[in-house]
Amino acid sequence: MSRRPLLLIVLLLCALAAGNVLAQDDLRVLRLGYTEEPDMLVDYTSNTLLGWSMFRLHSQPQWGTTQQQEIVPLLIDEAPSYDNGGIVITDEGTQVIKFTIADWAVWSDGTPITAADFVLPYEIANDGVSQVLAFRMLGGLAGSVAQGETEKDVVVTFDAPNPDWQYAAIVPLPNHILREGYEADLANGIGFELNSWVRQPTVSNGPFVFAEWVTGSYLRFVKNQNYWKDVWFDEVVLNFYSDVSVLEQLMVAGELDMTRYILPASRAAELVAANDFLDVRTSFGGVRLELEYNQGPNGHPALKDQRVRHAMSMGIDRQFMVDEIYNGIAEVANTWWAGTPWYNPDALMLPFDPAGAVELLREAGWYDEDGDGVAEAHGVDGVEDGLPLEITATTYADIQHYQDSLLYVQDVLADIGIKMNITLHTIAEIHGSFTNNSPLATGQYDAYLVAWVPGVATVATFGPYYCTDIPSEANPFGLNGPQICNERVDELWTSLSVSLDQAEREAAADEIQVLMAEDLYTQYLVNILYAATYNKRLVWEASDVSDFTPWLNIADWHYEE
């Protein structure tokens, strides 16, 4: 065989590779890596976490809110309060909040931001045609947004007093650009989600402005020259790589500055350990691993006994899970608000005590007499003697660390005489509806290792355990699949949503945590921390403001000198 073709191929490869030696340009580009891309770039119509988060990279609301419920002004000079008359409870029982947009607040094209820009998203959310989920506007609470006395004054009116009014941040949309097209589309029954703007918002008010989206490849934003403060980076590029291994190689090669929320915590820890120019920073975004016990008619009878649930808790070493499964990038959790400012440290935290667990099971009438390693019922009320303590469980087939965690639980429960049989389902299946025969909604398993995102900012976010929210034919999307019901907890949770008395709310949150930790219908396991893996040349601060988005202080991010 002639060697010529082979030689030619090698030469071609070398020539092309040489041609690819990256020319260093003067642009300061922040390169971020993700494994999936957002669906769109406007929060109101987006259905993905990334789309929601990305919105704040290019658009900002009138204010942000810290976890301590303090307001951070963004487009205003003065935050409204009861003291300065910016917030009023009217005789009709409504709550009126007024704020004035700062004169210096302008869109990236130089047009001043006005009240009309805040009214537009409110109209879109309520036009009856656009697909905007209710909670996207005013946190889902009934109310309205209107212009005040001048074009810079915005008036938000809640139909009833809202204790979490601080979170009613509205991200404006450029009325001067969108109004005409929006109204024309609306007249033809076309919703705003079908407007090309939601994927190409070329005018915005944040530190960066949309420039280009090559689907499946990257999203590019450029510096907003009209932003109210200096922005260090010239561009931000979000690169999409569906393979995590490739993402890791790019971090190691220095071609990415940061991956956020993407690398599983354990892999991030390994990567940082092996490369001293990389580091990892963690934050709790609300994702918590929990084992829910089916209290419905299909659930194993043993799980209806609080002592059995306590024994299971004592059989699981949550610190081991933190250390070994999550390489330390997680926290032990024991309540719904663990890891947030609303956490009640007085809530019961049972210690890891396998011997005590076996003893407690025996006390409840479940112990192994036939020597097969699995406890069985002995004189338990309403349970036939000899029924083995063998339970079924499921978790997400799509996420490896959930499977690892459930396998660990299976392993340690076997040590105290409880046999667990695991079947996996996709997230879509598990959280599907009752009519779609979802395993969770129809109670097909005894235990579910799942995650809810309780929200770290406010305590009044949804509670999935309302007695009235058990899924059925009539309520196919009910969230309370495990049929957990404690009427006192329901009562307290309702008060969180309506009470304006901060002390009363804190007391309610405290009591909910105590009651749920005692009941232990849900075994909280660990808080999974978001791991931002980054190159140490990047100097950045995590933003504590406004939910999950890290972008509110991105203007200050820069490379080390």
Add this chain to the structure above:
Amino acid sequence: MRTYLTRRVLQLIPLLFVISVILFALMYSIGDPLAIVMNVPRRPSGAQIEQASRRLGFDQPIYVQYIYWLVGNDWTFIDFDGDGDTDEEMHGTRRGILRGDLGTSLITRQAVATRIGERLGNTMLLMLPAYALILLISFTLGVISALRQYSLLDGILTTAAFVFYSMPIFLVALGMILLFAVAFRNWGLPHLPIAGMGRPGEERTLSTLLPYMIMPVLSIALVSSAAYMRYVRASVLEVINHDYVRTARSKGIGERRVLFVHVLRNAALPLITIIGLDVPFLLGGAIVTESIFAWPGMGMLFIESLERSDYPVLMAMLMFVALFVIVSQLITDLLYSLLDPRIRLS
């Protein structure tokens, strides 16, 4: 020939209909699209999910959803508020696949045709050079291997073919990344880019694209050439011993002419069947290769859509491939009659 063609084209209609029914039923069982669409930090209430379900038509029985997908729903009204009465002002907007409307992506809310259009060109950019390379490598090495049967070279080529054939493509791809991108970079040598199709903000030209194409194209070509090479070798070996080849040689025809006119033409017949079966899948992209090299083609779109239960996109892609499989088979049959005069289509 015309009768044959007409008959085959008419056969397409019921076949595509049956395929579409089966695929739609499968799509329906891959999961609840709303569960993904609604998987946001602040999970909406049941009432909100129901409203979204009505807007997207998921509240209808599967056969009604299929009819809407097929012929659209612009002829009917939607019970938007769920009170049991259709709302006069809210008629459907879908025209159905039979009228050229592939639907709207549940995730990005773009027209499915736009979603596919964005990716199809990228897949062709990857797959056409890869396939050309596969044919070049496999025909060249397959013929050499056959002509030098049982020689040392034949042994080496056969071993190499088995090695690459048995090697998963992700291993080849990751190995290439480690060598040509990571190791070369660490050694201070010119290196290839790890993934993507170009530098953000840079105008895409052939010269900017080529470095990004090398590793994915080579990965596909190396793994796929192995099987083809074995087919070519076997086919050439079978033909080379036929009487008409011996006769051609005895008539004093040059070896090159014997090879190209008498051997390869006849050896190509069984290969056309294999190529005919493979070609339509070029349009579907290379799922693993595109994922590893972040090549935004049809394969990646398929995976993204599958993960998010975006069934309008999945349906369109699968129907697209199904249509091309059938058309490709038809073209293969026609090619048979061109290459082999003994075959008559009627």
